Amino acid sequence: MQFIDQAKIEVEAGKGGDGIVAFRREKYVPAGGPAGGNGGKGGSVLLVAAQNLQTLLDFRYNHRFQAENGSRGGPNNCTGANGKDLIIEVPCGTVVYNAETDEILGDLVEPGQTLVVALGGKGGLGNKYFLSNRNRAPEYALPGLPGEIKSLRLELKLLAEVGIIGLPNAGKSTLISALSAARPKIADYPFTTLIPNLGVVRKPSGDGTVFADIPGLIEGASQGAGLGHDFLRHIERTRVLLHLIDATSDDVVADYNTIQEELQAYGRGLVERPQLLALSKIDAVDRETKDLEALATQLNHLSYSPVFLISAVTGAGLEPMLQHVWSILEQLNAPEVSERML
Numbered sequence: 001m002q003f004i005d006q007a008k009i010e011v012e013a014g015k016g017g018d019g020i021v022a023f024r025r026e027k028y029v030p031a032g033g034p035a036g037g038n039g040g041k042g043g044s045v046l047l048v049a050a051q052n053l054q055t056l057l058d059f060r061y062n063h064r065f066q067a068e069n070g071s072r073g074g075p076n077n078c079t080g081a082n083g084k085d086l087i088i089e090v091p092c093g094t095v096v097y098n099a100e101t102d103e104i105l106g107d108l109v110e111p112g113q114t115l116v117v118a119l120g121g122k123g124g125l126g127n128k129y130f131l132s133n134r135n136r137a138p139e140y141a142l143p144g145l146p147g148e149i150k151s152l153r154l155e156l157k158l159l160a161e162v163g164i165i166g167l168p169n170a171g172k173s174t175l176i177s178a179l180s181a182a183r184p185k186i187a188d189y190p191f192t193t194l195i196p197n198l199g200v201v202r203k204p205s206g207d208g209t210v211f212a213d214i215p216g217l218i219e220g221a222s223q224g225a226g227l228g229h230d231f232l233r234h235i236e237r238t239r240v241l242l243h244l245i246d247a248t249s250d251d252v253v254a255d256y257n258t259i260q261e262e263l264q265a266y267g268r269g270l271v272e273r274p275q276l277l278a279l280s281k282i283d284a285v286d287r288e289t290k291d292l293e294a295l296a297t298q299l300n301h302l303s304y305s306p307v308f309l310i311s312a313v314t315g316a317g318l319e320p321m322l323q324h325v326w327s328i329l330e331q332l333n334a335p336e337v338s339e340r341m342l
Helices: 172-179 228-235 252-266 292-303 318-333 335-341
Strands: 006-012 045-050 064-066 086-091 094-098 104-108 114-118 149-156 162-165 197-202 208-213 240-246 275-280 307-309
Touching: 006 114, 045 094, 045 104, 064 086, 086 094, 086 149, 104 114, 114 149, 162 172, 172 197, 172 208, 172 318, 208 318, 240 252, 240 318, 252 292, 275 292, 275 318, 292 307, 307 318
Parallel strands: 006 064, 045 086, 162 208, 162 240, 240 275, 275 307
Antiparallel strands: 006 149, 045 114, 094 104, 094 149, 197 208
């Protein structure tokens, strides 16, 4: 399935039905008077968060959506039928912007959460409404009002508690495949991962935690270089960042600094998120020529974050790392922490 995380659409709510001019014409009612009904209300356009959707692919070729118009009024004071609301399903985690003003209209996070993006027009008034002592037989009615028309920009930000970040080929996809049932494409060349991958990792209690494998970031990602610019937004919702550094790299400190500088440049509080580091691919390192423990200590002093030595291939170090992740999430879920974050 192709992953699409941005889309532009145009929505138009239904027009209100017209009011009509009508008079009672019963045989034994010599002065029946006006009896034109009001028009029905136009249907509105609503966006609803759906748990079964993971991408905005549905909007790649279908850009325009229109709700049903209201029906015109009827004789004998009958009000026209209201137009049906148009419900459009979007993935959970979709942020809705007004494409013209860039104003955020809503953030659909929870399944079933609803946002009205375009209101239907009001129905026109029939001539019955204009009956008065001065005008006993009004011969005019009002047309229905048009519905709202809006251009929207949809932006999907993945919902994951743990975001796996790092340079290309740091081992992110291999790690998420080892921890969960996710099976992302893995190869030995940069930018194998072109889309974010989600995987559910089970806690010892049996609960699942969503991990996101974010495509590799490079220097300049926050300004649009490489793939990182398009996918940095997916880190915004994560609560914990797991930074993978390739232990076989010639300069692990430079690799660490590259990612941290991009997080800092992108802003939005990413660099302040709880973070832990992991030196990956330790199974491919010659321990006689490279002191991994010394590198881990150096990174710890540099980042003040815990550093783990792991191998997604052999499973070495994964359990202690996960235990630390669970510990951080428990602290973040504590009531006093949650209140401070609000």
